[in-house]
Amino acid sequence: MISSRSKRTINLFARLPGVGEKTAQRYLLYLLTAEDELAAELGRELVELRQHLRPCDLCGNIAEIDSLEAAAICTICSDSKRDKTLLCVVARVHDLLAIERAGSMRGRYFVLGKLLSPLEGVGPEDLPIERLLVRVKKEGIQEIICATPPSVDGEATALLLKRELAPFGVTLSRIASGVPHGGDLEFADPITMGRALAGRQRL
Amino acid sequence: MISSRSKRTINLFARLPGVGEKTAQRYLLYLLTAEDELAAELGRELVELRQHLRPCDLCGNIAEIDSLEAAAICTICSDSKRDKTLLCVVARVHDLLAIERAGSMRGRYFVLGKLLSPLEGVGPEDLPIERLLVRVKKEGIQEIICATPPSVDGEATALLLKRELAPFGVTLSRIASGVPHGGDLEFADPITMGRALAGRQRL
The missing domain is CATH 3.40.1360.10 (Dna Topoisomerase Vi A Subunit; Chain: A, domain 2)
Known part of the structure; x- marks a missing residue:
């Protein structure tokens, strides 16, 4: 017994990756009962999201743009201190x-x-x-x-x-590729362990 | 190196229950690259959320309202087929x-x-x-x-x-309170098992 509008919001949330109906419902209830302005703030941000953020034309990273016609260049690609080679x-x-x-x-x-x-x-x-x-x-x-x-x-x-x-x-x-930092050798899978051995470096 | 607008959207997402920075980032990247209209649709829904949904004045369930001045009565409370006693x-x-x-x-x-x-x-x-x-x-x-x-x-x-x-x-x-349906007695904690025994019912 949930209203059609809540159902609609839940369905939209559930389209996000890894979000099922119960998580979506949890988000909705939180937005309805907890912090006052969060729903509206997040809403406004999302409405305009695709107008202001776009994949960088050069690298594909998120880039902020001023207008839909402008070129999208991310902060990394436009950073002159980065090694361009x-x-x-x-x-x-x-x-x-x-x-x-x-x-x-x-x-x-x-x-x-x-x-x-x-x-x-x-x-x-x-x-x-x-x-x-x-x-x-x-x-x-x-x-x-x-x-x-x-x-x-x-x-x-x-x-x-x-x-x-x-x-x-x-x-x-x-x-x-090898055993991760802090990882226990005992629990490394055989392929990882093989790579750790093959990729060994002289001390 | 993430733009300030993405940072802002990520921070808003991260205020939802159980959402950390990485999950928030995942939502943002999905909204930017996957389904075209999802961000704007979800955004519009959230902007108006608190104007249309409110806790029911009687029971506290989510209720849909037409205007901010209207009384909020949920579909359960207004269902005349429900037992009012x-x-x-x-x-x-x-x-x-x-x-x-x-x-x-x-x-x-x-x-x-x-x-x-x-x-x-x-x-x-x-x-x-x-x-x-x-x-x-x-x-x-x-x-x-x-x-x-x-x-x-x-x-x-x-x-x-x-x-x-x-x-x-x-x-x-x-x-x-007792062992849940499909639950294995072997894995029931002592308090649950105690309750299951104390709450036994004649067959």
């Missing part, structure tokens, strides 16, 4: 943000948007490889770090990049 | 909705909003007992089911209701 290729914006949190990447990024995945029918032609190659040529990029995840699809994508980038003479590297 | 007292709207999903409650509700909790400084004077007693007197309620949760605070609240309702001669009952 170093490019980090990631699968998703989430990955870019995770790397930024670590704070040690001094170059810029390129978001692929998806990974090569024969099982899901994603082939090389579905990836923005052409746009990447144009950037490499035009911007004089010398080093590319492939930071796709250490999964089957991530590795396949890394191999594709290796093949496509071969004619350009750029240094291509892959992020290290 | 039976009232179910719950702690939160969530609990009311959970009971409604079961579909076997044929009376109406009263949402307390909070539970008696000496540890958190919630005393009898913080509960809307007076409003409950007025309803009991005015509406000729004959039976009250106390459906507060089977926790320390829930039980304390049930005892308070018993004391306060004593002069009115209404039948007061408490929902059963």
Whole structure:
């Protein structure tokens, strides 16, 4: 016995990733009973969201724009202190943000948007490889770090990049895979452990 | 390196219950890249949320209203087929909705909003007992089911209701507590098992 308007709000919330009907209901009840202005504030923000935020034309990161006609360039791409010869290729914006949190990447990024995945029918032609190659040529990029995840699809994508980038003479590297910081060796899966051993470095 | 507007949207999302910065970021990225109209639709809904939905003046359930001056009466309270002599007292709207999903409650509700909790400084004077007693007197309620949760605070609240309702001669009952349907006796905690035994019923 819930009103049709609540039902509508719940259904909209439930379209967010990882949100089911119960979580959506929890959000709605919170907005109705707790903080006074939150619902309206969040609402106003969301109404205008897609008018002010757009994927960066260069890298795919979130960029703030003034008008719908303006070019969208994110704060990373427009940061003159970043090393323009170093490019980090990631699968998703989430990955870019995770790397930024670590704070040690001094170059810029390129978001692929998806990974090569024969099982899901994603082939090389579905990836923005052409746009990447144009950037490499035009911007004089010398080093590319492939930071796709250490999964089957991530590795396949890394191999594709290796093949496509071969004619350009750029240094291509892959992020290290191994036992995570604070991780217990006892609980590392065999593949991770194998990678940790294969990727060992001289002390 | 995230723009100030994204930061603002993330902070607003993060004020929802159970939403941290990473989940908020995930919602934002989804709204920016996935379904076209979702952000604006959800936004419009939220902007007007508190103008159209309000706690029901009688029971506290969500009620849809036409104008801010109108009385808010929910669909359950205005349902003439409901037994007006039976009232179910719950702690939160969530609990009311959970009971409604079961579909076997044929009376109406009263949402307390909070539970008696000496540890958190919630005393009898913080509960809307007076409003409950007025309803009991005015509406000729004959039976009250106390459906507060089977926790320390829930039980304390049930005892308070018993004391306060004593002069009115209404039948007061408490929902059963025991091993849940489909639950394994092996994993039931001692208190639940004790309750399941104490609450046994003749076959």
